[in-house]
Amino acid sequence: MNVHESDARRIFADRGLPVPPSRVATTPDEAATAAAEFAGLVVVKALVLAGGRGKAGGVKLADGAEAARDAAQQILGLEIRGERVRRVLVAPAVDIEREIYLGVTIDRERQSAVVMASASGGIEIEEVAAATPEAIERIEFDVARGVDAWQARAVGFALGLGGRQVLAFVGILNGLVRVFVECDASLAEVNPLVVSPDGKLWAIDAKLNIDDNALGRRPALEQLRDADAEEPAEARARAAGISYIKLDGDIGCMVNGAGLAMATMDVVKHYGGEPANFLDVGGGAGADRVSAALSIILDDPNVRAVFVNIFGGITRADDVARGVLAARESMPRAVPLVVRLMGTNEAEGLRLLADAGIQAERSMDAAARLAVEAVR
Amino acid sequence: MSVLLDASTRVVVQGITGRQGAFHAQRMAEAGTAVVAGVTPGRAGAAVDGLPSVPVFNTMAEAVSDTGANVACIFVPPPFAADAILEDISAGLELIVCITEGIPVIDMLRVMPVLRGSSSRLIGPNCPGIAVPGAQVKVGIMPWEIHAPGRVGVVSRSGTLTYEVVQHLTDGGLGQSAAVGIGGDPIIGTRFTDVLELYEQDDETDGIVLLGEIGGGDEEQAAQFIHERVTKPVSAFIAGKTAPPERRMGHAGAIVSGSEGTAAGKEAALREAGVLVGDTPREAVELLAAQLS
Structure with missing residues (x-):
C-alpha cells in the first residue's frame, strides 16, 4: 500500500528526519493561505499515489500567496495516471546546492534489507542503477540489528559530505531505517535529500510503501489508506x-x-x-x-x-x-x-x-x- | 537417490489442530508420508481428527526428541509463522516446509540471517510444498492423485500452476521425480537455482520443467545457472504475460517494476540459455516431452 506524501512526511519527521513543514490544501484558497503562512517561495505538489507527477505537471514553484493559488488551481483536478488530484501539499521551497538519493528497501536478489544512497539525487534510482550502478552506495543490514553508525558514516563520506553533515546524515539514515522496520515498509525513500547553501540537510520528499501482508498488525497505517484512489x-x-x-x-x-x-x-x-x-x-x-x-x-x-x-x-x-x-x-x-x-x-x-x-x-x-x- | 524427501522422511505438522493443518496432515498420511507428530502450543495431548495415533506437543523440541521428526510442515497463521520457522531451526530440523501465505516481509528478513547460520533448509513460505511420487511422500497441500512416479523434476513459484503442469505431465505419460513449489513471496528459503542444482545432481531426473512468473530476477538468475551448470533438458512457462505493470498480481513477489521482472525479459533470458519456453503450461510440457522422447 502506498502512503500519501503528506502522511509519509509526518512519519519521517516523527523519526527525526529534517522534513520542512507543510500544509495540505483542497482548494486554491487554502493553498494561498498556506503559502502566506510560510512566506517566500513555496512548492505546490499534487498529492497522488502514482509516480511521475513532476512530469505530469503536478509540481510547481510559487512565489507568494497569489502564485500559490494559481498553481493549486492548475494542479487540482488534474488526472495523473488515472488518479484525480483532489489535494495539494504546500511547503516552503528549499534552496538546493546538491541533491542526494537515500532509500531503504528489499533486495530480492540478495534476500536482504538494503540501504541505498547515491550522489545523484532527484532522479529515479532505477535510472542511476541502470546507467552507473557503481555510483550507488549500499548497506545490506539485518533488520533485527539495524545499521551500525560506522557504516552510515562511511556512506556519508563516500557521498562527499563534510564532517558535520555526516553526523546529520547518520541520524537521517538511521531514522529512515527505523521507518522501514517500524512501519513494515517495502520502500522508505527520500529523493531528494537536499544540501542547502548553508550546509544543512533537508528531506524535501517522502515516499513510503507498506507491505500489504503487515497491515493487519499496523492498524494506524491501514487508516492512511486512500479509499478514493482505489x-x-x-x-x-x-x-x-x-x-x-x-x-x-x-x-x-x-x-x-x-x-x-x-x-x-x-x-x-x-x-x-x-x-x-x-x-x-x-x-x-x-x-x-x-x-x-x-x-x-x-x-x-x-x-x-x-x-x-x-x-x-x-x-x-x-x-x-x-x-x-x-x-x-x-x-x-x-x-x-x-x-x-x-x-x-x-x-x-x-x-x-x-x-x-x-x-x-x-x-x-x-x-x-x-x-x-x-x-x- | 531422490530429491529432498525419501523413505527416511518423518514429518511433524505445525498447526496440526487447525482446520488446514488437520486436513492436510491426513492427506499426507494417506499418500504414504510418515506423519509422526504435531505441534500446537497449548494443545499438547490433543487428538487430531483422522490421525488418532499422532501425538501433539507444545513445543517443536519435544516433538523432535520424542518422535525423531526431521521435516516440519508449517500451517501456522501468518503473524506467527516466522516464529514457527525460527523454532524449527532451533530444534535442528533438516527441512522446513512453510505453506503459510501472507507472512510480513520484515518477519522473513529476521528469519534469513538465522537460517543462513544454520544447517536447516527452508522451502517457501507461501508454497504448496514438495511431492516425491516414487518414494510415496508428500509434504504440503498438493493433490496427490495427479502425480505419477517418473523422471521429470518440476520447480515452481506457484502452487496451482504446479498442479496444472503435473497433471499435463501425468496425462502425457511423464511421471515426476519430484515437484517442488518454492513459493510466491519475495523472500524465500530455497530458490530456483538451488532446486535446479538438486535436479542436475539427481540420477533419477532426466528433464526439468521450470514455472516462473513476473517479478524479481530469479528466472534470469536461473537462466544463467542453467547455461553454466545444467546439462539436462529444461522447459519453462512464465506466468503473467498479460499482467499490467506496477500491480501486485496476488503473490507478494509478482509485480513488474519499471522494466524489471517482465515476462518477456525472463523468457528471453531462458531462451538464451537454451531453455524450451512454452507459451502455455501445456506447451511447456509438450516441448519437454518431445525433447525426452
Whole structure:
C-alpha cells in the first residue's frame, strides 16, 4: 500500500528526519493561505499515489500567496495516471546546492534489507542503477540489528559530505531505517535529500510503501489508506480476502492461486480472448468467498462470459462448487459460465455441479477455448 | 537417490489442530508420508481428527526428541509463522516446509540471517510444498492423485500452476521425480537455482520443467545457472504475460517494476540459455516431452 506524501512526511519527521513543514490544501484558497503562512517561495505538489507527477505537471514553484493559488488551481483536478488530484501539499521551497538519493528497501536478489544512497539525487534510482550502478552506495543490514553508525558514516563520506553533515546524515539514515522496520515498509525513500547553501540537510520528499501482508498488525497505517484512489471493486475484493485487478477484456476469470490466475489470463489471450480481470480467490477459499468473487466479476459490465478455473490444493473443489452454485442463484445477469474444476475433493465438487446441470471441463486449454467462443 | 524427501522422511505438522493443518496432515498420511507428530502450543495431548495415533506437543523440541521428526510442515497463521520457522531451526530440523501465505516481509528478513547460520533448509513460505511420487511422500497441500512416479523434476513459484503442469505431465505419460513449489513471496528459503542444482545432481531426473512468473530476477538468475551448470533438458512457462505493470498480481513477489521482472525479459533470458519456453503450461510440457522422447 502506498502512503500519501503528506502522511509519509509526518512519519519521517516523527523519526527525526529534517522534513520542512507543510500544509495540505483542497482548494486554491487554502493553498494561498498556506503559502502566506510560510512566506517566500513555496512548492505546490499534487498529492497522488502514482509516480511521475513532476512530469505530469503536478509540481510547481510559487512565489507568494497569489502564485500559490494559481498553481493549486492548475494542479487540482488534474488526472495523473488515472488518479484525480483532489489535494495539494504546500511547503516552503528549499534552496538546493546538491541533491542526494537515500532509500531503504528489499533486495530480492540478495534476500536482504538494503540501504541505498547515491550522489545523484532527484532522479529515479532505477535510472542511476541502470546507467552507473557503481555510483550507488549500499548497506545490506539485518533488520533485527539495524545499521551500525560506522557504516552510515562511511556512506556519508563516500557521498562527499563534510564532517558535520555526516553526523546529520547518520541520524537521517538511521531514522529512515527505523521507518522501514517500524512501519513494515517495502520502500522508505527520500529523493531528494537536499544540501542547502548553508550546509544543512533537508528531506524535501517522502515516499513510503507498506507491505500489504503487515497491515493487519499496523492498524494506524491501514487508516492512511486512500479509499478514493482505489477501484471500488478492488476495495470490495480486498475486504473479502480476494486479489482482484480489473482489466479491459470481456472474459471474467475466477481462479485459485496467483500463478494459475496469471496463467489463465495468458491462456485466454493465447486462444484469442481478452481477460476482463485478474482474480485469485485465495488459498482455502470457502463457498462464501467463491460466491463473492463471482459477484465482483459480474459487476463489471464488460464481462460477457466467466471462466472459473480451479485446481484445488488447499482450496477444496466441493467448496468451490457450492460457491459457484450459490452465486449462480443470485447472478445479477445471465452470462455463459465455463467451469474447470480439479484437485482436492474433485469428485464431490463435480457431482455437485453435475446435479445442478453444469458439466465441468477437465482441461484448462479446452475450457479457455470454450470461454473465448462464448463471447464471439 | 531422490530429491529432498525419501523413505527416511518423518514429518511433524505445525498447526496440526487447525482446520488446514488437520486436513492436510491426513492427506499426507494417506499418500504414504510418515506423519509422526504435531505441534500446537497449548494443545499438547490433543487428538487430531483422522490421525488418532499422532501425538501433539507444545513445543517443536519435544516433538523432535520424542518422535525423531526431521521435516516440519508449517500451517501456522501468518503473524506467527516466522516464529514457527525460527523454532524449527532451533530444534535442528533438516527441512522446513512453510505453506503459510501472507507472512510480513520484515518477519522473513529476521528469519534469513538465522537460517543462513544454520544447517536447516527452508522451502517457501507461501508454497504448496514438495511431492516425491516414487518414494510415496508428500509434504504440503498438493493433490496427490495427479502425480505419477517418473523422471521429470518440476520447480515452481506457484502452487496451482504446479498442479496444472503435473497433471499435463501425468496425462502425457511423464511421471515426476519430484515437484517442488518454492513459493510466491519475495523472500524465500530455497530458490530456483538451488532446486535446479538438486535436479542436475539427481540420477533419477532426466528433464526439468521450470514455472516462473513476473517479478524479481530469479528466472534470469536461473537462466544463467542453467547455461553454466545444467546439462539436462529444461522447459519453462512464465506466468503473467498479460499482467499490467506496477500491480501486485496476488503473490507478494509478482509485480513488474519499471522494466524489471517482465515476462518477456525472463523468457528471453531462458531462451538464451537454451531453455524450451512454452507459451502455455501445456506447451511447456509438450516441448519437454518431445525433447525426452
